[in-house]
Amino acid sequence: PSPRAIAVVKESAKPLCLLIPNGLETSLHHPNESVTEYDIKHLARRLNIEEGGAWQPSECVSQHQVAIIIPFRNRTVQLWIFLSYMHPFLQKQMLNYRIFVIEQMKGAFNRAKLFNVGYAEALKIFPYHCFIFHDVDLIPQKLSNMYACTRQPRHMSSSVNTFRYNLPYKELFGGAVAILQKQFELVNGFSNIFYGWGGEDDDFHSRVINRGMTLCRFPPDVARYTMLAHSKELPSENRFMNLKSGRDRFATDGVNTLQYTIMKVVYYPLYTWILVDL
Ligand code: NGS
DSSP: OOHHHHHHHHHHOOOBOOSSOTTTTSOOOOOOTTOOHHHHHHHHHHTTOBTTTEEOOSSSBOSOEEEEEEEESSOHHHHHHHHHHHHHHHHHTTOEEEEEEEEEOSSSOOHHHHHHHHHHHHHHHOOOSEEEEEOTTEEEOOTTSOSSOOSSOEEOOOEEGGGTTOOSSTTOOOSEEEEEHHHHHHTTSSOSOOOSBSSHHHHHHHHHHHTTOOOBOOOTTTSEEEEOOOOOOOBOTTHHHHHHTHHHHTTTSSGGGOOOEEEEEEEOSSOEEEEEEO
């Protein structure tokens, strides 16, 4: 258990929840792909979700304090599908969690920098010890795929339907990853300079390896995901160049040099929304 969980147990007289709850082998329903705004509003009340999309078990103290960071732009329908599927999923895993949606206001999409912003802003709200950096289009198919941190950083989405459930290359560290807060700090987070599609996840992989960590992956049968359909992005032209010079910037480009302007923060029923100008 995290030091935080132990402290809370002492204060509250509640027992610790199991590290991995029983009954996670049950099969899951397919995500509902026709979620409406109405469904979203009612879900929050039915599932007792706190404003801002946070929840924790009432009968025990969760051993996992997890911030789930979703970079976002223009994919509202996918976000609804994701949220309505994920909240019940995360609750069954007995996590203490909050979903953050970090939306970029303008300019070319910078997935990695949005993750850094999510990290910094989440820590202002709660001392999360585990971070999950997650694309909005990925839907986990197995409840046994715990949304928690392993000792080594974990590539969670290693078995995706669009890759016929195969890992395309062994360094792939994109889609959904889980990493301890102290490890994220140690690697200086993501690079801030990858605008447009591609490469930022490969750079993050190098940062993790460079600091002597190894990747954890669950068996393909557990790490199974469905990707929601969308058109393919045009890859950025700078990605290989930025990747090649990446090592020189590990210490000087990351959470320690992060600059951004928060435009709006709203605690919506199912998520904390942060609109940011990068
Ligand atoms: C690599 C990209 C990664 C990307 C991966 C999978 O080529 O950022 O493909 O992409 N690296 C570079 O472009 C340098 S996917 O097939 O999921 O669209 O994550």
